[in-house]
Amino acid sequence: MRYELYYWPTIQGRGEFVRLALEEAGADYVDVARMPARKGMGMPALLACLDGGAGGQPAFAPPLLKAGEALIGQTANILLFLGPRLGLAPRAEAGRLWAHQLQLTIADLLGEVHDTHHPVSVNLYYADQKKEARRRAGEFTGQRLAKFLDYFELVLANNPRRGGFLVGARLSYVDLSMFQMIAGLRYAFPNAMARLERDYPGLVGLHERVARRPNIAAYLASKRRLPFNDEDIFRRYPELDH
Amino acid sequence: MRYELYYWPTIQGRGEFVRLALEEAGADYVDVARMPARKGMGMPALLACLDGGAGGQPAFAPPLLKAGEALIGQTANILLFLGPRLGLAPRAEAGRLWAHQLQLTIADLLGEVHDTHHPVSVNLYYADQKKEARRRAGEFTGQRLAKFLDYFELVLANNPRRGGFLVGARLSYVDLSMFQMIAGLRYAFPNAMARLERDYPGLVGLHERVARRPNIAAYLASKRRLPFNDEDIFRRYPELDH
Numbered sequence: 154m155r156y157e158l159y160y161w162p163t164i165q166g167r168g169e170f171v172r173l174a175l176e177e178a179g180a181d182y183v184d185v186a187r188m189p190a191r192k193g194m195g196m197p198a199l200l201a202c203l204d205g206g207a208g209g210q211p212a213f214a215p216p217l218l219k220a221g222e223a224l225i226g227q228t229a230n231i232l233l234f235l236g237p238r239l240g241l242a243p244r245a246e247a248g249r250l251w252a253h254q255l256q257l258t259i260a261d262l263l264g265e266v267h268d269t270h271h272p273v274s275v276n277l278y279y280a281d282q283k284k285e286a287r288r289r290a291g292e293f294t295g296q297r298l299a300k301f302l303d304y305f306e307l308v309l310a311n312n313p314r315r316g317g318f319l320v321g322a323r324l325s326y327v328d329l330s331m332f333q334m335i336a337g338l339r340y341a342f343p344n345a346m347a348r349l350e351r352d353y354p355g356l357v358g359l360h361e362r363v364a365r366r367p368n369i370a371a372y373l374a375s376k377r378r379l380p381f382n383d384e385d386i387f388r389r390y391p392e393l394d395h
Numbered sequence: 396m397r398y399e400l401y402y403w404p405t406i407q408g409r410g411e412f413v414r415l416a417l418e419e420a421g422a423d424y425v426d427v428a429r430m431p432a433r434k435g436m437g438m439p440a441l442l443a444c445l446d447g448g449a450g451g452q453p454a455f456a457p458p459l460l461k462a463g464e465a466l467i468g469q470t471a472n473i474l475l476f477l478g479p480r481l482g483l484a485p486r487a488e489a490g491r492l493w494a495h496q497l498q499l500t501i502a503d504l505l506g507e508v509h510d511t512h513h514p515v516s517v518n519l520y521y522a523d524q525k526k527e528a529r530r531r532a533g534e535f536t537g538q539r540l541a542k543f544l545d546y547f548e549l550v551l552a553n554n555p556r557r558g559g560f561l562v563g564a565r566l567s568y569v570d571l572s573m574f575q576m577i578a579g580l581r582y583a584f585p586n587a588m589a590r591l592e593r594d595y596p597g598l599v600g601l602h603e604r605v606a607r608r609p610n611i612a613a614y615l616a617s618k619r620r621l622p623f624n625d626e627d628i629f630r631r632y633p634e635l636d637h
Binding site for chain 2: 222258264273274304
């Protein structure tokens with residue numbers, strides 16, 4: 154099965170959570186919008202895919218995953234689909250639902266990260282909402298971030314299975330997503346993270362172990378891993394990092 | 396199977412999307428936090444449930460659903476679980492994923508509704524973020540809301556099966572959730588909705604058909620349906636409605 158990922162070609166964004174799962178599993182996939190338009194890919198293919206194609210199922214936003222006949226939108230939904238197929242989720246329904254619950258909570262945290270620099274509207278530039286951003290980011294680094302990290306550290310500590318994973322005894326896509334969150338938070342909020350990290354040894358250790366996995370390490374060192382940048386969800390604006 | 400719903404007892408909130416599914420299906424359920432604490436229910440039971448109990452699986456926030464041994468958090472995840480069991484989702488995986496994709500997009504819209512009155516932080520009162528709220532709500536009623544409604548109207552129009560449902564040929568939990576969105580938007584933004592609604596005959600018709608379903612009509616007329624109120628996600632603040 155060759156998977157096709159459709160996502161913005163210049164940012165990690167939400168697509169990165171899917172890329173990490175595909176890379177860890179060594180799956181055969183194409184990052185379609187990053188391939189040439191003259192080969193029928195690139196941005197035109199992404200935009201056509203959003204329209205839903207023959208199936209008549211339009212998507213509100215990327216990422217999208219094509220897998221044979223299936224066309225799936227919403228990041229967590231894509232991971233719900235891929236998890237068992239890539240060996241990155243529990244087989245039993247209870248475990249799959251628990252992994253998905255955690256992934257949706259990671260998505261909530263990611264949404265709050267996004268809104269630190271876009272508290273008024275995605276349709277306005279950051280420069281046009283800097284004042285509101287400063288206030289929202291202060292609440293985020295001062296309150297909300299620790300509330301989420303407390304929660305995920307507790308999930309790790311409560312996991313009755315050894316291994317230091319969030320779900321069960323084996324690596325899941327949730328661990329890969331948590332790696333991405335820690336990496337992104339460190340990029341965007343180096344000061345806040347330097348202050349907070351000592352309270353989250355479990356999550357910091359998880360980030361390190363994921364980064365050292367051979368397929369992930371190779372991916373991170375490759376050109377396939379786009380660099381963090383300030384058009385992305387995680388942005389390094391020093392005025393928002395306290 | 397008697398389901399137990401754990402949600403804040405005085406608001407519709409995110410729990411309402413679960414209540415509507417249980418009510419439409421005529422399921423046996425208890426809305427635990429609205430029952431007396433002296434019977435082992437009420438708020439103490441909700442708070443204990445958030446901690447995760449014996450399974451060691453804490454939840455970040457309600458709603459939670461208990462179904463036998465299963466304890467499931469995140470609204471869309473609960474509906475993913477309940478859908479096939481209540482006859483409110485397609486049986487095949489492709490249909491279930493498509494329904495879930497739409498439900499997650501409804502959750503995105505609901506999050507944007509929430510942030511119209513809480514653009515800075517959930518930890519601050521509305522009165523302490525009124526200025527930012529006015530600006531964010533203006534972007535919401537002026538831009539974002541129509542973008543979402545355009546999308547869902549298109550999904551309805553694109554559905555190749557007759558019946559006027561969002562997914563396939565039968566009512567699903569996605570239709571019930573869209574009913575709740577339209578009802579809530581009308582409560583919170585009567586002026587904006589009066590201006591916009593004519594462009595969405597499909598969604599307006601869907602809302603009407605859901606409201607007339609016998610089990611839903613009986614529920615809406617009962618005391619089990621909490622009234623909209625301004626501690627909830629949908630709030631009627633005239634200064635935010637343009």
